[in-house]
Amino acid sequence: MPPATTRTRRNGARTEQVAEHLKAYIVQKGLRPGDRLPGEAELIGALGMSKGTVREATRMLAAQGLLRTRTGPGGGAFVDDVSRDHAMAMLANFFYFRDLSVADLYQLRIALEPEVAAMMAGKVPPASMARFRADTRRFAQPPQDTGEERAQHVASLAFHRELAELCPNPLLSFVVGFIAKMLSDLTVFRRLYEPHSHALWEKGHLYHARLLDALEAGDAEAARSTMRAHMEAARTLMTEQEARVAKAFLG
Amino acid sequence: MPPATTRTRRNGARTEQVAEHLKAYIVQKGLRPGDRLPGEAELIGALGMSKGTVREATRMLAAQGLLRTRTGPGGGAFVDDVSRDHAMAMLANFFYFRDLSVADLYQLRIALEPEVAAMMAGKVPPASMARFRADTRRFAQPPQDTGEERAQHVASLAFHRELAELCPNPLLSFVVGFIAKMLSDLTVFRRLYEPHSHALWEKGHLYHARLLDALEAGDAEAARSTMRAHMEAARTLMTEQEARVAKAFLG
DNA sequence: ATCTATTTGTACGTATGTATT
DNA sequence: AAATACATACGTACAAATAGA
Numbered sequence: 001m002p003p004a005t006t007r008t009r010r011n012g013a014r015t016e017q018v019a020e021h022l023k024a025y026i027v028q029k030g031l032r033p034g035d036r037l038p039g040e041a042e043l044i045g046a047l048g049m050s051k052g053t054v055r056e057a058t059r060m061l062a063a064q065g066l067l068r069t070r071t072g073p074g075g076g077a078f079v080d081d082v083s084r085d086h087a088m089a090m091l092a093n094f095f096y097f098r099d100l101s102v103a104d105l106y107q108l109r110i111a112l113e114p115e116v117a118a119m120m121a122g123k124v125p126p127a128s129m130a131r132f133r134a135d136t137r138r139f140a141q142p143p144q145d146t147g148e149e150r151a152q153h154v155a156s157l158a159f160h161r162e163l164a165e166l167c168p169n170p171l172l173s174f175v176v177g178f179i180a181k182m183l184s185d186l187t188v189f190r191r192l193y194e195p196h197s198h199a200l201w202e203k204g205h206l207y208h209a210r211l212l213d214a215l216e217a218g219d220a221e222a223a224r225s226t227m228r229a230h231m232e233a234a235r236t237l238m239t240e241q242e243a244r245v246a247k248a249f250l251g
Numbered sequence: 252m253p254p255a256t257t258r259t260r261r262n263g264a265r266t267e268q269v270a271e272h273l274k275a276y277i278v279q280k281g282l283r284p285g286d287r288l289p290g291e292a293e294l295i296g297a298l299g300m301s302k303g304t305v306r307e308a309t310r311m312l313a314a315q316g317l318l319r320t321r322t323g324p325g326g327g328a329f330v331d332d333v334s335r336d337h338a339m340a341m342l343a344n345f346f347y348f349r350d351l352s353v354a355d356l357y358q359l360r361i362a363l364e365p366e367v368a369a370m371m372a373g374k375v376p377p378a379s380m381a382r383f384r385a386d387t388r389r390f391a392q393p394p395q396d397t398g399e400e401r402a403q404h405v406a407s408l409a410f411h412r413e414l415a416e417l418c419p420n421p422l423l424s425f426v427v428g429f430i431a432k433m434l435s436d437l438t439v440f441r442r443l444y445e446p447h448s449h450a451l452w453e454k455g456h457l458y459h460a461r462l463l464d465a466l467e468a469g470d471a472e473a474a475r476s477t478m479r480a481h482m483e484a485a486r487t488l489m490t491e492q493e494a495r496v497a498k499a500f501l502g
Numbered sequence: 503a504t505c506t507a508t509t510t511g512t513a514c515g516t517a518t519g520t521a522t523t
Numbered sequence: 524a525a526a527t528a529c530a531t532a533c534g535t536a537c538a539a540a541t542a543g544a
Binding site: 307322 | 513514515520522523
């Protein structure tokens with residue numbers, strides 16, 4: 001409905017015109033994920049465009065995660081809700097040429113993760129809670145080598161990500177998940193967390209256990225303050241690394 | 252296309268394969284925005300794909316904001332850094348089918364905007380500060396009609412957005428800007444803020460003025476607490492509206 | 503299991519538009 | 524103004540996938 005940020009480029013006028021038309025069609029008709037759009041042939045006739053042009057337009061929308069196409073009888077272009085992963089990949093592309101430091105990411109974590117923790121106190125499903133407990137136990141021992149250390153970091157970030165995904169605020173959930181993903185990619189693709197830090201492991205493990213207790217007990221304020229302390233401790237230990245976020249297309 | 256034919260044929264296998272190839276090419280060669288990619292003809296030869304397939308691949312990347320194409324001599328496909336607006340449009344698409352409430356947005360604002368304010372204390376360029384002051388003066392009078400009231404809300408959100416854009420943390424800047432944009436779209440496309448509220452105007456104006464003082468004085472803690480109070484007051488006045496975020500494609 | 507109909511996916515040739523020199 | 528180099532658009536033919544008979 002909004003004036004569809006008209007990217008008034010003269011270049012691919014026809015193709016983008018068709019793409020805009022399709023988006024407007026979806027909005028106007030109130031189509032939902034799974035609903036079918038007119039097929040290529042119909043669009044060619046209705047819009048007076050060539051097959052190639054129509055196809056390019058649908059591919060563009062598919063690239064944005066809005067459409068999915070299927071071949072065969074009953075096939076066609078179908079509305080698709082943008083997946084979480086796709087949206088994160090798009091956002092990662094945005095930051096590809098920007099200089100996003102670990103400190104930047106932690107500033108957001110400190111502001112947001114305590115909020116998630118408080119919100120989820122007493123609301124974590126038993127199944128998830130059991131998994132979280134098991135993971136925490138799995139890493140009850142300090143890491144023996146760098147490979148294991150890296151695995152522990154990734155697992156810790158996965159925990160934060162999963163907790164965020166349970167959060168009922170979709171935006172909060174997304175942003176926190178995105179940050180965890182970025183840090184996780186960093187851990188994998190660079191040598192972040194490389195200088196072995198016993199303190200990091202020890203504190204991390206302690207905070208995780210304490211946090212799970214607070215979440216299970218439904219104590220929102222304890223969960224919030226524990227998470228805050230956890231994040232601030234982690235930031236202190238991280239900031240020294242001063243690493244820059246990896247170049248990582250993930251589309 | 253002789254031997255290179257892949258065995259794993261999903262749907263748009265060829266096209267997406269070319270797109271992936273191009274992304275990998277950019278990363279591997281460390282190309283920067285403005286750098287040129289091989290032209291259509293070269294890619295057709297190098298990859299053994301047809302013109303249409305190559306074109307569709309470049310259009311997909313262009314739709315993701317990673318490429319721009321120019322016609323004419325010396326033209327071709329050029330690396331483009333994803334624009335802020337484009338990234339926000341992609342993210343807005345993600346939330347199109349999700350139920351994002353005003354309360355959700357305010358939860359993030361309360362957590363993040365005080366951080367922005369504290370960070371920017373004493374760091375707002377004089378030119379920006381002058382504009383902020385002027386805008387605040389422009390709305391020193393309570394709104395006379397709903398049109399004026401809406402204009403004031405949009406202007407207020409624009410201020411928050413511009414302040415966020417000055418923030419050196421790219422992620423914090425982006426997220427806060429995105430929230431302001433979502434709320435702004437909401438104001439324009441729906442009747443949000445419609446039930447006239449004198450209290451909302453009065454408090455908003457007061458907080459803006461106080462905030463500018465703190466920012467200019469370089470008092471980070473005053474800026475933080477003022478912003479927090481501002482956001483919490485606004486949330487209280489908003490939550491009653493319980494509006495749902497507009498359906499708004501912006502690609 | 504095979505065939506058939508439907509619909510997208512790929513290929514290629516040609517023509518047109520557009521910007522640089 | 525004209526030639527050049529490149530993307531853009533069109534049309535047709537055929538290949539591949541899939542649901543249903």
